[in-house]
Amino acid sequence: MKTKVLAIDDSRTIRNLLAATLEEAGFEYHCAVDGRDGVDMYDDVAPDVVITDINMPNLDGFGVIEELRGEGINSKVPILVLTTESAPEMKARARDAGATGWITKPFDDQSLIFALKRVTGAVA
Amino acid sequence: MSGSIQDTFFEECEELLEAMDEGLTAVEGGDHDPEVVNAIFRAVHSIKGGAGAFGLDELVAFAHRFETVFDEVRNNKVELDTKLIQLLLRCSDHLSDLVAVARDGGTTDEEHHDALIAGLEEYMDDEEEDLTFEPMGLGGPSVPLPLAAEEEKTYEIRFRPLKEMFGTGNEPFFLFQALSELGPLKVVLDESELPGFDAMAMDDSYLAWNLTLTSTEPKSSIEAVFEFVEGLCELSIASDKDAEEEEAALAALNAAFGVSGDDSVTDPPAPFDAPAPAVTAPEASPQPVEKASSAKAESTKSEQRGPKPTLRVDLERVDRLINAVGELIINHSMLAQQIANLDVADLRDVETELEGFKNLARDIQEGVMSIRAQPVKPLFQRMARIVREASSATNKVAKLVTEGENTEVDKTVIERLSDPLTHILRNAVDHGIEKPDDREAIGKSRTGEIRLSASHRSGSVCIEIKDDGAGVNRPRVKQIAIEKGLIPENAELSDSEIDNLLFLPGFSTAKEVSNLSGRGVGMDVVKNAVTALGGRINISSNPGKGSTFTIILPLTLAVMDGMVVSVADQTMVVPITSIVETMRGSDDMINSLGADGTLLSIRGNFVPICDVASALGLRNPNSDQPPGVYLLVETETGQKSALAVDDIHDQRQVVIKSLDGVCGNIPGVAAATILGDGKIAMILDPENILAASTSSATFDTERRMSNAIAS
Amino acid sequence: MQSQAEVKFGDQEVKHAQQSEFVSFTVAGQAFCLKITQIREIRRWSPVTILPHAPMDVLGVMNLRGAVIPIYDLAARFGLQQTEASERNVVIVVAVHGKPVGLLAESVSEIISINREEIQDTPPVDSRHTMEYIQGIISHDDTMVRIINLDAVISAPEQGLS
Numbered sequence: 001m002k003t004k005v006l007a008i009d010d011s012r013t014i015r016n017l018l019a020a021t022l023e024e025a026g027f028e029y030h031c032a033v034d035g036r037d038g039v040d041m042y043d044d045v046a047p048d049v050v051i052t053d054i055n056m057p058n059l060d061g062f063g064v065i066e067e068l069r070g071e072g073i074n075s076k077v078p079i080l081v082l083t084t085e086s087a088p089e090m091k092a093r094a095r096d097a098g099a100t101g102w103i104t105k106p107f108d109d110q111s112l113i114f115a116l117k118r119v120t121g122a123v124a
Numbered sequence: 125m126s127g128s129i130q131d132t133f134f135e136e137c138e139e140l141l142e143a144m145d146e147g148l149t150a151v152e153g154g155d156h157d158p159e160v161v162n163a164i165f166r167a168v169h170s171i172k173g174g175a176g177a178f179g180l181d182e183l184v185a186f187a188h189r190f191e192t193v194f195d196e197v198r199n200n201k202v203e204l205d206t207k208l209i210q211l212l213l214r215c216s217d218h219l220s221d222l223v224a225v226a227r228d229g230g231t232t233d234e235e236h237h238d239a240l241i242a243g244l245e246e247y248m249d250d251e252e253e254d255l256t257f258e259p260m261g262l263g264g265p266s267v268p269l270p271l272a273a274e275e276e277k278t279y280e281i282r283f284r285p286l287k288e289m290f291g292t293g294n295e296p297f298f299l300f301q302a303l304s305e306l307g308p309l310k311v312v313l314d315e316s317e318l319p320g321f322d323a324m325a326m327d328d329s330y331l332a333w334n335l336t337l338t339s340t341e342p343k344s345s346i347e348a349v350f351e352f353v354e355g356l357c358e359l360s361i362a363s364d365k366d367a368e369e370e371e372a373a374l375a376a377l378n379a380a381f382g383v384s385g386d387d388s389v390t391d392p393p394a395p396f397d398a399p400a401p402a403v404t405a406p407e408a409s410p411q412p413v414e415k416a417s418s419a420k421a422e423s424t425k426s427e428q429r430g431p432k433p434t435l436r437v438d439l440e441r442v443d444r445l446i447n448a449v450g451e452l453i454i455n456h457s458m459l460a461q462q463i464a465n466l467d468v469a470d471l472r473d474v475e476t477e478l479e480g481f482k483n484l485a486r487d488i489q490e491g492v493m494s495i496r497a498q499p500v501k502p503l504f505q506r507m508a509r510i511v512r513e514a515s516s517a518t519n520k521v522a523k524l525v526t527e528g529e530n531t532e533v534d535k536t537v538i539e540r541l542s543d544p545l546t547h548i549l550r551n552a553v554d555h556g557i558e559k560p561d562d563r564e565a566i567g568k569s570r571t572g573e574i575r576l577s578a579s580h581r582s583g584s585v586c587i588e589i590k591d592d593g594a595g596v597n598r599p600r601v602k603q604i605a606i607e608k609g610l611i612p613e614n615a616e617l618s619d620s621e622i623d624n625l626l627f628l629p630g631f632s633t634a635k636e637v638s639n640l641s642g643r644g645v646g647m648d649v650v651k652n653a654v655t656a657l658g659g660r661i662n663i664s665s666n667p668g669k670g671s672t673f674t675i676i677l678p679l680t681l682a683v684m685d686g687m688v689v690s691v692a693d694q695t696m697v698v699p700i701t702s703i704v705e706t707m708r709g710s711d712d713m714i715n716s717l718g719a720d721g722t723l724l725s726i727r728g729n730f731v732p733i734c735d736v737a738s739a740l741g742l743r744n745p746n747s748d749q750p751p752g753v754y755l756l757v758e759t760e761t762g763q764k765s766a767l768a769v770d771d772i773h774d775q776r777q778v779v780i781k782s783l784d785g786v787c788g789n790i791p792g793v794a795a796a797t798i799l800g801d802g803k804i805a806m807i808l809d810p811e812n813i814l815a816a817s818t819s820s821a822t823f824d825t826e827r828r829m830s831n832a833i834a835s
Numbered sequence: 836m837q838s839q840a841e842v843k844f845g846d847q848e849v850k851h852a853q854q855s856e857f858v859s860f861t862v863a864g865q866a867f868c869l870k871i872t873q874i875r876e877i878r879r880w881s882p883v884t885i886l887p888h889a890p891m892d893v894l895g896v897m898n899l900r901g902a903v904i905p906i907y908d909l910a911a912r913f914g915l916q917q918t919e920a921s922e923r924n925v926v927i928v929v930a931v932h933g934k935p936v937g938l939l940a941e942s943v944s945e946i947i948s949i950n951r952e953e954i955q956d957t958p959p960v961d962s963r964h965t966m967e968y969i970q971g972i973i974s975h976d977d978t979m980v981r982i983i984n985l986d987a988v989i990s991a992p993e994q995g996l997s
Binding site: 010011012013014016017020053055056057069076077078079084095098099100101102105106107114115117118119120121 | 129132133135136162163165166169170172173174176177178179291292293294295297298299301302305348349351352356
Binding site for chain 2: 897
């Protein structure tokens with residue numbers, strides 16, 4: 001079984017980059033175009049891990065984390081925050097909301113996979 | 125559709141820049157709604173994010189500052205005053221330049237770039253200036269960090285999660301799995317703290333692990349594994365080689381910083397005290413280029429959901445469809461013609477069906493054409509920038525007001541309108557709008573206004589550029605035209621004729637070469653561009669009040685309504701839009717004027733006759749065969765002429781076939797079409813025929829124009 | 836059936852590997868040829884639409900399945916006696932820079948197969964046109980056939996009229 005990733009980002013470029021990297025690394029890739037879309041898709045996709053951007057229209061990344069963590073049964077799914085903000089307070093805020101980890105944009109293949117490995121145990 | 129991820133990025137940039145522009149325009153107009161500011165922030169942010177992925181450092185650095193200032197605005201730390209808005213507008217222009225440079229190569233004005241950055245930094249909170257973004261771009265003096273020896277070390281790791289960790293979705297097991305990739309790992313569970321079952325709280329954490337890892341990796345790699353749980357666990361990592369390693373590292377650091385060894389042993393330099401995060405980030409920088417190329421292989425298949433229910437279609441496919449529909453219509457007329465030629469008594473049923481066929485074909489055609497139609501909004505948005513730049517280059521104050529932005533026009537028309545509009549707007553600022561003080565002196569507001577509007581008008585598109593400036597300085601324009609020999613000294617011209625002198629080739633009223641004018645392009649270039657689109661341009665001016673340029677364009681470049689005529693045994697088509705009236709002439713209506721001029725008298729008015737056949741070089745100008753039919757046409761200046769043709773057949777919609785690439789530019793011919801019998805017919809350009817004609821009797825504006833070209 | 840045909844086709848391929856096929860035709864009484872791969876189709880002449888102000892060697896344009904293509908008089912192009920276009924003449928449709936162009940010739944003669952070695956260089960003659968337009972010559976059935984350098988005869992279509 002492939003590890004299922006749900007990526008939530010409003011940037012087509014980032015989605016395509018994620019898709020290229022993840023599919024090549026053998027992940028099953030799904031994407032949503034904004035926070036609301038991501039939360040809506042969550043149940044259909046039932047991902048093993050969520051990667052979400054922070055700055056998005058219609059529900060930002062913090063909102064996504066809060067909603068997903070609020071859904072009881074899903075509360076354990078790892079959520080990685082994808083963000084250009086390397087500022088510590090941004091990470092702290094994400095973690096307070098319940099984020100599992102973070103990936104700093106621009107990301108490279110290795111650090112992306114490394115991050116996924118640490119939260120899903122997936123072997124790429 | 126081909127498209128590497130980088131292409132996607134630049135495509136997306138266009139959309140983002142557009143959204144940013146739109147937002148800024150709203151902000152400029154006084155709309156400081158947080159959501160508008162947010163949208164701009166997101167647009168800039170996404171550009172930065174994408175640019176970072178492709179290692180476009182300059183773009184990232186600029187977008188970062190831009191974004192930071194917006195963040196301040198968002199958090200109400202900085203007020204959006206006029207000065208800041210102007211700066212942000214200039215920055216948005218610069219950002220699109222940077223995107224263009226990243227895409228197409230080239231350079232930007234460094235001085236301008238630095239000035240904008242300095243301007244932005246004024247608004248930036250010093251603390252917030254996030255320098256973590258810079259190192260990849262700076263590439264400054266690198267500190268030779270000690271290379272980890274490829275020596276195997278044994279690490280003793282104690283890991284005790286706090287209960288907070290479990291709320292974040294981090295699983296110890298996965299962390300261990302990641303650790304085990306660094307080398308052989310021994311995991312021992314320490315359950316000594318586990319209380320009795322009764323005392324156990326469900327959400328608390330009681331377990332701890334003692335791990336032994338043998339690896340050649342440095343300690344930082346192990347810390348990196350625990351990056352996400354830092355602060356959510358008790359963690360200690362000890363290595364058997366710790367002591368030596370630290371010493372070596374410090375020695376190297378001290379050497380690099382020129383600090384004497386002993387003092388700092390207990391107090392290492394702060395930047396390097398930071399834990400793991402530093403490990404992943406720097407790795408990212410040397411890679412982006414490779415990544416972009418390897419990613420290229422992946423196509424857009426990964427795009428599973430789009431933001432809007434739209435379809436991205438290759439333009440070529442649409443054009444093929446348009447061509448096919450054009451053929452269908454031609455085919456219909458061929459069929460109709462052949463059926464009409466049949467010797468059948470009762471054709472009524474067939475004709476009814478044929479009519480239905482025709483209507484369907486038209487419907488399909490309209491539908492297909494509408495695919496190519498796009499709102500003029502993005503074009504208009506770009507024009508706001510032109511006005512801004514022109515204003516600052518001429519020290520004037522002008523704003524652009526747009527109307528009818530949602531008017532849809534053929535994509536090609538929009539693309540080709542960009543240059544003429546740019547030119548007209550620059551002209552309006554440069555020559556039309558007065559200096560702020562001058563405006564004030566005559567009771568106008570200091571800010572000049574240029575109104576750019578688009579609307580549909582009976583089957584065509586009307587673009588209007590109206591300024592509230594000084595209007596055309598007619599005496600001056602006339603004087604220049606005389607000085608340049610464009611008109612004779614004693615020429616009597618109407619106001620409208622004088623205004624239209626601006627369109628003569630090489631005409632320029634600038635007394636001095638300003639930053640904007642004097643580039644060797646005049647309004648004649650604008651006129652040619654509009655004419656090439658099958659459109660017309662006209663100027664009307666009100667001294668002291670301003671000028672209005674009106675551009676009338678066909679809705680589509682693919683079909684038009686034409687009058688089918690015969691000229692020297694050839695079938696030709698004249699665009700209906702240029703014909704005022706058609707009439708059969710009799711000998712007594714023709715009056716000679718001079719040696720070769722002829723005038724047609726229509727209800728007491730005399731109009732110069734232009735024999736199309738001779739103008740096209742298909743017949744000797746002096747042949748005495750009198751053409752029987754006249755098409756009364758009116759030029760933009762309001763000058764009427766009668767085009768003499770041999771006969772008129774009918775009026776019909778024709779599919780325009782460009783002659784580009786088939787043959788060079790033919791004077792008097794705009795394009796070609798295929799008629800019902802499969803023959804090709806030339807589509808004439810009446811204005812051009814008149815300009816090229818040598819048989820016009822009066823010395824009209826067009827005639828002068830041809831003289832100007834010839835001289 | 837099908838397999839037989841394929842085999843036969845295969846044989847031909849092998850045989851023609853060292854050979855090129857040319858279509859020979861007459862222009863103002865002289866024999867010319869073009870490589871068969873350069874020719875898209877050959878049509879009987881039918882009256883074309885005249886292009887105003889066109890030079891002598893541009894006869895006009897015709898409709899080729901919905902595309903407007905220019906027709907050149909090869910004879911006039913070569914500086915020979917202009918062809919009196921009639922129904923007996925043919926239009927050879929070739930592609931130049933990806934665009935179809937029609938060439939008026941008196942008549943098409945035959946398809947000739949020749950070895951590459953049989954192509955001779957054009958001997959220097961005192962005519963710029965000849966040197967530019969003729970790529971080489973071949974001797975076929977005791978007559979001289981001139982190989983046309985298509986790119987030189989029809990430069991970029993845009994410049995066709997200038």
